[in-house]
Amino acid sequence: MTDARPTVTVVGLGRANSPADSATIRLRCQAERPTVADAVADANAAVRLVRAAVAEHGIEADRSTTSGVEIRAVERHDKGVSTTVGYAAEHRLIIEVAHLHRLGEVLTAAIAAAGDAARLDGVVLAVADGAELSDRARDHAWADAVRSATQLAEHAGLRLGSVLRIDETPDCEIGTRQLRAAAAMPVEPGGVEASVRITVAWELV
Structure with missing residues (x-):
């Protein structure tokens, strides 16, 4: 052998x-209010403002889409007792920026439009x-x-x-x-x- x-x-x-030749902005619009209806309404209002703002910078409607919606109770803890004091609504957006040279202006416009409701999760760069x-x-x-x-x-x-x-x-x-x-x-x-x-x-x- x-x-x-x-x-x-x-x-x-x-x-x-x-x-990189394109980018995706991941943004959340969040509102905390006494009622679910008010929280949802304010979060959605912020989203509408964001979409209108980025549209002025060339972002079409199908490039600004919802990736998730969440509603949760806001609780206060005192001596082992939890009390619901309000509700938080969160609307997550994905904004696709095809022309990278416009990323800065689109990002600035989106956050300015949402104001205090804005939560930036990050910007992801990619290649075609x-x-x-x-x-x-x-x-x-x-x-x-x-x-x-x-x-x-x-x-x-x-x-x-x-x-x-x-x-x-x-x-x-x-x-x-x-x-x-x-x-x-x-x-x-x-x-x-x-x-x-x-x-x-x-x-x-």
């Missing part, structure tokens, strides 16, 4: 960056062609794996033979960059990074 041929297994990591960015990251991951495996093979006095296995980590994806800023602060968008991790096994000859 002959001995099994030697193999080498390595992990390749690859990253690729691209300037995510597949191309992932492809570049995957190319870098492959080059990294080949480089590492070749070095190990040379140390063993051998060469790389056939590829026996290639696995890509399932959860590798494009990472969006999230910004958090006050409305009065200038927004300076950066880039978006894709990260890919692969495991490759070669036969050594």
